[in-house]
Amino acid sequence: MPRGKKLARIVCYLVLCVICLLNISILHRTFTKEDNPATLLDDAPSYDHENTTTIITSSYPTTIEVTAVDTAMSYGEHRVQPALQQLPKWLVDYIQWHQSQIRLTDSSAADTNQYMVLSCWEWQKCGGFSDRLRALPFYLLLASKVQRLLCIHWSEPFGLEELLQPPKGGMDWRCPTYMPQAEDVRHYTLFRGREKIDTKQMVQTMIVDLQQNHDRFISIGGKDRDFEKINRLNNIFQANSYQKRYPVANKWNYVDLTQHIFRILFEPIPPILRRMKAVMEHHRLIEAKYTAIHVRGRYPTGRMQDIVGKSEAKDHDKGSHTLPFDGKLKDYLLKILENAVECAVQLLVDHDEPIFFSSDNTDLTEYALKHTFTIQNRNISLVGAIENRDEIQHLGAVHHLSSHDNNKTTDPSLFYPIIQDLFLMGGARCVAHGIGSFGAFGAGLTGNTCRVVHRKHSGKPVSCPNPSQKKIIDNVTVDLLLLDSTNNNDDGGKLDP
Numbered sequence: 237m238p239r240g241k242k243l244a245r246i247v248c249y250l251v252l253c254v255i256c257l258l259n260i261s262i263l264h265r266t267f268t269k270e271d272n273p274a275t276l277l278d279d280a281p282s283y284d285h286e287n288t289t290t291i292i293t294s295s296y297p298t299t300i301e302v303t304a305v306d307t308a309m310s311y312g313e314h315r316v317q318p319a320l321q322q323l324p325k326w327l328v329d330y331i332q333w334h335q336s337q338i339r340l341t342d343s344s345a346a347d348t349n350q351y352m353v354l355s356c357w358e359w360q361k362c363g364g365f366s367d368r369l370r371a372l373p374f375y376l377l378l379a380s381k382v383q384r385l386l387c388i389h390w391s392e393p394f395g396l397e398e399l400l401q402p403p404k405g406g407m408d409w410r411c412p413t414y415m416p417q418a419e420d421v422r423h424y425t426l427f428r429g430r431e432k433i434d435t436k437q438m439v440q441t442m443i444v445d446l447q448q449n450h451d452r453f454i455s456i457g458g459k460d461r462d463f464e465k466i467n468r469l470n471n472i473f474q475a476n477s478y479q480k481r482y483p484v485a486n487k488w489n490y491v492d493l494t495q496h497i498f499r500i501l502f503e504p505i506p507p508i509l510r511r512m513k514a515v516m517e518h519h520r521l522i523e524a525k526y527t528a529i530h531v532r533g534r535y536p537t538g539r540m541q542d543i544v545g546k547s548e549a550k551d552h553d554k555g556s557h558t559l560p561f562d563g564k565l566k567d568y569l570l571k572i573l574e575n576a577v578e579c580a581v582q583l584l585v586d587h588d589e590p591i592f593f594s595s596d597n598t599d600l601t602e603y604a605l606k607h608t609f610t611i612q613n614r615n616i617s618l619v620g621a622i623e624n625r626d627e628i629q630h631l632g633a634v635h636h637l638s639s640h641d642n643n644k645t646t647d648p649s650l651f652y653p654i655i656q657d658l659f660l661m662g663g664a665r666c667v668a669h670g671i672g673s674f675g676a677f678g679a680g681l682t683g684n685t686c687r688v689v690h691r692k693h694s695g696k697p698v699s700c701p702n703p704s705q706k707k708i709i710d711n712v713t714v715d716l717l718l719l720d721s722t723n724n725n726d727d728g729g730k731l732d733p
Contacts (some may be wrong), residue, residue, distance in 0.1 A: 264352050308524050309513065310663035310681075311503040319496035324477040325729020330380035331407050332502060337385055338408050342524050352384035352446070353411060355419040355455035365654055366673040367415040367461035372501075373491050374469035375456070377476055379441070381718060382446040387411035389455070391418065398539035398648035403503040416453055424456045425463055433500060436715050437445055437469040441472050443719065463488050463673065469652045475716035479730040483684075484708040487693075488673040490680025495662070498681060508655050509557035510620070514661065519590055519619040526590040529618070529690075530657075530675035533569050533597030537671070537695030543568060561599035572690075574609060577618070579690040581611045582700050583666040592664060593618040594657035596674070671695055709733050 262314045341347045378387040389411045402408045454476035470485040536549035544552045662681025669675025671690035679687040689704035
């Protein structure tokens with residue numbers, strides 16, 4: 237080969253190598269943190285998002301491994317900004333202020349913030365997962381009025397961060413790791429057993445007390461998780477979020493804005509997200525293109541007490557007392573199941589639309605997924621998750637047991653199915669649910685836009701359609717507006733009902 241041609245080939249080869257190296261350098265630069273700042277919130281915290289881990293610096297907990305999540309999922313970074321746009325101005329302002337304070341804390345060795353801790357201490361009656369979070373909208377309103385950072389701390393049976401985490405760009409609700417012990421934190425209790433107390437007066441008195449307290453940490457909660465008391469608190473949130481008329485919070489229902497609030501504050505931790513994605517891919521579930529059914533199979537109704545025994549009904553509800561799936565128990569649950577399916581079918585807009593099923597009774601779930609139901613001359617099959625699943629755990633069942641008790645279940649992974657089913661319900665277009673607050677929680681995550689209740693409060697099945705599908709709208713009155721809100725003549729960034 238002539239020397240000139242050989243030299244030309246060598247030069248070309250070297251040029252190609254240089255071009256490749258430049259491309260690699262550009263790609264590396266493209267995916268570094270400096271070139272991808274968080275932009276979803278004006279005052280978003282400076283998360284350090286690498287490919288597999290997220291670290292909140294300074295005094296805040298470390299978020300465990302994070303894997304890329306398909307944007308078709310209902311929760312995650314891509315849902316934060318759209319959710320913010322659906323909230324009243326006061327709540328957007330509070331979330332942005334909250335994030336700016338967290339950012340300042342992360343960039344400084346000193347933390348002078350004041351915190352309002354939504355707590356579950358060992359001595360409190362916290363209830364189950366749904367009971368603990370249903371009043372969250374009200375507590376956001378209260379925290380905004382007293383200018384404290386809301387954070388959530390559960391000491392029993394374990395922290396909420398073992399199940400959920402804040403999404404990138406969302407509101408970081410985790411308490412600092414150096415938070416004092418329960419005995420060193422002043423706790424404020426709402427209602428305190430006074431059933432007929434004026435709710436607004438109680439809340440405004442609480443606001444004054446909290447404003448006069450300069451402790452870094454205070455904790456707050458209700459005396460119990462009575463759903464009517466929670467509704468009274470949430471209706472104050474509603475009246476201060478809507479102009480002139482508001483959707484009434486009643487029964488076990490979650491407020492409509494739950495769907496947006498939760499997408500700003502929460503996403504399941506990666507192990508649960510992976511399970512959810514696997515179920516969605518396996519059953520070809522696409523957000524807002526399937527219907528969900530929930531049956532609270534262990535709820536201690538009068539009929540359930542007759543079947544399992546009055547003294548055993550509560551233990552049965554918590555999963556610590558089980559019965560074979562046959563006889564009267566099976567007959568009772570199958571009637572509820574068949575009615576629930578009939579109700580769900582009425583919500584379908586397409587014959588091919590999948591129906592996702594979940595229940596706290598694993599035997600009932602297994603039966604539902606293996607059998608076909610004939611409804612309106614159609615064969616209906618359900619989909620769901622049952623593989624390698626033990627009896628569903630109730631978060632309240634392990635609350636007051638000693639950590640040294642061999643009967644205590646403190647492994648968070650045993651509760652993954654609860655979160656998985658809940659958030660899969662929240663990704664549905666419509667939800668058919670029964671009594672108790674868990675199914676209503678799933679409907680709340682959809683915004684209550686398409687839902688039906690297939691059981692009466694007594695636990696008996698109720699045919700559909702029924703009045704439970706109707707939304708109650710009421711006038712905003714002075715007795716629900718807090719402090720300066722009564723002086724606002726304009727909408728103040730509030731919503732239409």
